Amino acid sequence: MIPKGRVLALLTLVCVVLTITSSAQQEPRFDFYTRGPYREAVPRPQIVTRFDVGDFHTNYATMERVIERIAGAAPDRVRVFDIGETNEYRMMHLLAISAPENIQRLDQIKANIARLSDPRGLSPAEAQQLTASTPVIVWLNYTIHGNESASFEAMMQVVYQLAASDEQATQDVLKNTVALVNVCANPDGHERFVTWYNSVGVGNPEPSAAEHEEPWSIYGRNNHYRFNLNRDNIATSQVETRHMQRAYLEWNPQVFVDHHGQTSQFFFPPAGLPINPNLPPEMTARWLTAFGRANAAQFDARGWDFYVRDIFDLFYPGYWDSWPSLQGATGMTYETDGGGWKGLRWKRDDETIVTLRSAIAKHFIASLTTLETASRERAARLNDYYKFRQSAIEEGRSDKIKRFVILPGRDPGRAAELIENLLRAGIEVSVAQQSFRSQRAHDYSRADSPAGARDFPAGSYVVNLAQPQKRLAKALLEQNTEQDAAFQREQLARYARNQRRSRSAAREEYGFYDITSWSLPFAFGVETFWTEDAGAFAGESLRLTPRVVGTGDPSNSGRAAAIAAGIGGDALQMSAPALRGGVTAHASIAYIIPYDRNGAAALAYRLLRDDFKLAVTTRQLNAGGRDWPRGTIVVRVSRNPDALHERIASLARETGVEVLGVNSGFSEVGDTGIGSETVISLKRPRIIVVADEPVSQTSYGAMWWLFDRYGVDFTPMTVDAIKRARLDNYNVIIMPDGSAGRYFAALGKSGVDTLRGWVERGGTLVCVKGAAVFAALKDVNLTSARLVGSEDEETQKTEGTTPQQPTTTTPSTPAGESTSSTGAQTTAQPAQRTPQRTTQTGTGGAPAEPQVVREEANQTEKMDGAPPDLPPIASPSARPGRVPEAVPGAIMRATLDRTTPLTYGYDETTLPVLVDSGYFFRPSKEGTNALIFSGDENQPLRLAGFIWPDTERLLRGTSYVIEEPTGRGHVVLYAEDPNFRAIWRSTTRLFFNSFLFQPVF
């Protein structure tokens, strides 16, 4: 009960708000307490929060008190499980809510579900008995995007309803389901958002009001390291993901709902195309439709707007709807229409008002309806779950792909990290004890490599697909995931029409929600085969060494645990001794650090950071009785203090690198030994990373995470600070991906001159993706490289029709979403923040393109409603086939120039890389093109994912990584982000090379 005085105060507040908004249409105030009777002992959330639903935002600690009070008052229905800490030391909680008789047998229920989830050795009769006697597990996931705040508030109302109500419908839900409520999937991001919003929000619905413009340093969508947690189920790099995956596999839910909030109207499934083809189509569609129809009935009854399908697909396996779906749950995304960046109140484009409270109400109803649907369909849903798991095993036995074999290779730590990813996702992996043979093995060298006989050595990792997690395993490991043909045809039709449109006409958006390829063997750069046979072999099942979760031990909590979570397969070290690094012997002359593992980059950096003296061989080196390739690192004992011996031994163990101790400088063969002139001293990198409005949050965050993990110090600096700082105290400036136009606007001519002067005095400027586009702008000219298609821009400029200069308008879409973007996004339409999960703006690589308002395109273009014809004429300003269309995340084969220090440590001739934009760089005329796309038309470039008809032709002969000398310094350009989502591990050393080896460029 709420004390009377408080109710009065709340009513007064309501009246004030109503008075202000009397002119605008606003939805009626939803009553959350009509579904009683309620148990008196259980407190309403408002008793603790001291404000009414949707009048303010609840912070994490207050929410924890709400949950604690409710759970304490309803122990018969509610159990609280702590599932692990975030980077900022907040505890994540999973609640199990069910009827008292279920709560008392939770372990039995878990065990029953676990048996259904692995049907091997389970008879049909037993399965039937289990489905008859076990509640269905429904996971309700809230606030994975921390600034989608209606989700957070709705959660507390759902928990209260389930814990307190004696209504018959609620009782039925409790009897037939175990509701697992993940109270907040992204506590750190949510806390940033609400602290900021609560302190500035006045409830002003005007879209241009300050409270709707979340600052760069807040941006609560992402977690501490600015990772989008709704993409991380592929790399599983973030602690929140790991905690949730561990809990998921403990409970094996049959229904999973991820609650979001940034669409214009409420969204729920059925999902749009494309659907991941590893999902059984009929079963998937049937359940999505069943839950969707039930929600629709409730929304229709209340006159609430919603939509289904559209652009919310189910393709990329790293979302929290597709990842559960691939394991047999009905995985769904719900998006509510208010709260978050829309604040307490928001004026829509038709001047009606959406409130935080009404957005909370919609999530509340959708959550409860989902539970009711699951409750009603309990036995059928459980039975289909069992069938899903069973048919997965059968398919694994009969499909063409029966097994993946993954070789540890030259960087066994990187392979082990890949294997850990699979184990965290509950995929069964074993390691071969003896060599074995496949008669029909395919390598990953090309899209359609032929089968051949192949022997695999002991130590190879084996993933047999005849296992319950087959569908997820295949989705993560297969070379390419096919997309629906009709979906692709539709995108190509839009492309054909766009090609004929003028430069300034609005272009049709494409339906790609995210990257179209992610194959882990490519991304990790680990040699992998798939085989058509799956003969017996001697293998041992791998397990992750369990990590203790919880408080008490600071070395095992929060950020410390995240950082210690290991370079080089730390968690697998128990079963794979080869992963352990160390020094072979106490050296009297030098230590040799082979540079073929990612861990070696960390080791070299950390020694430099500790002021030890290191050098790198620029020619093949002979030392310790063997040859070492260029790029091998030499630590001379004579140049270093005695502390070196102990330090290098401990760091080698930590980073998983085998270091050789050498006791003579004499080289047996060749012209390069430890004392040679061509072994060049390295300098300690002193690094600035730009951290400011133009910068993509996720690009910055992936770098930050990598640097923390590898122990790299850096100084985050705003653009203003860079303009006035003593830059000569630093020798490296890294500009993460970001909008080229906004970089230019923020730096201005004087800032560009400052950067240029610093580079000419000896600095190394590293530009990633959008920042590389910035460097290549004609008016910036920090490199001689130019974008393919930009010649047209320059012609335009002389004709005076299109502004070449990036405009100074800021900001545009939140930088965090910006995995790819046109160079100069200049419009500030808040509407653009809506649903696009990705950022394929589709306007090609050239900066200063006219901006398409994405929202309108999405709403007016229906997949099957678009006109079948081409525009009758191509506009005179159209340039079909001249400007690259942004590629929606395909994997392409690049060729390495192995004569440059940028590629030290790579002995392969080609490397699979991600192309996720239309930024194709013409080769540098003045510098080195370290990675290029072959001009040889007999070498197919595409390895996986979707590309446009002109992509390969335009990409051929362009550069992916460029190094160019300027004065005494250098500019290094990466066409794409080498640290993308922490999925891409094969380019980690390539990235380190740009600052570790700056003295030898």
Ligand SMILES: [Zn+2]
């Ligand atoms: Zn979201």
